[in-house]
Amino acid sequence: MTGRTHDLAAFTALGFIALTHPLPNITLATGIVAVVANLIGGIAPDIDQPTAPLWRNLPVGGTVGRVFDRLLGGHRFLSHSILGVILFGFGWHYFLKVLTPSFPHLDMTIIWWSFMIGFVSHLIMDTITREGVPWLLPIPVKFGIPPTKAFRVETDGFVEKFVVFPLLFLVNGYLYFLHYGAILNLLHHQIK
Ligand SMILES: [Zn+2]
Secondary structure: OOHHHHHHHHHHHHHHHHHHOOOOOEOHHHHHHHHHHHHHHHHHHHHHOOOOHHHHOOOOHHHHHHHHHHHHOOOOOHHHOHHHHHHHHHHHHHHHHHHHHHOOOOOHHHHHHHHHHHHHHHHHHHHOEOOOEOOOOOOOOOEOOOOOHHHOEOOOOHHHHHHHHHHHHHHHHHHHHHOHHHHHHHHHHHEO
16 A cells, blocks of 8 residues: 555544544643554554655655565565564554653643554555555564455555545545534544
8 A cells, every 4th residue: 555545544444443433631732642643653663664655755764674674584584473462552552652851731641542543453454455564573474454455456556545644535524514513522622
């Protein structure tokens, strides 16, 4: 999947979870940082691909990307597995903990979850692509849905652009239509 599709999927997953679970009151700053963290989480697993949009958009991205590629084992490796989710979860938690004293208005729990929701949504989306996802690393088997590769989505191909991406858009629209009251409540009462 391309970065664009991953970001939309991450945002969709965040919207779904935020609208179907009771949320604590948050500051506007928390809301904004949470959405940004979610979008970063949505593309973060591609840190192990030197050709990923994440690296292409940075000035020295190619070189840095290749270093990470070596460290993490190449295309769809450690950061595309349950072990990767756990390691990134701990790392992200520690990072936010260090920042907490400097940003008293941010609810780091919400921000942690937002990033992780984006991260996991990435792995789920990659599972429907031809390449599959090595969920159970270090067991070196890539899983995909459906199991037959030929029926899966080609990255940046026709189905991703004209079916998956528009479908995610529709899901967002439907989600907001369905939970309109909860959105108004969030905007009027829960964001301070
Ligand atoms: Zn990926």
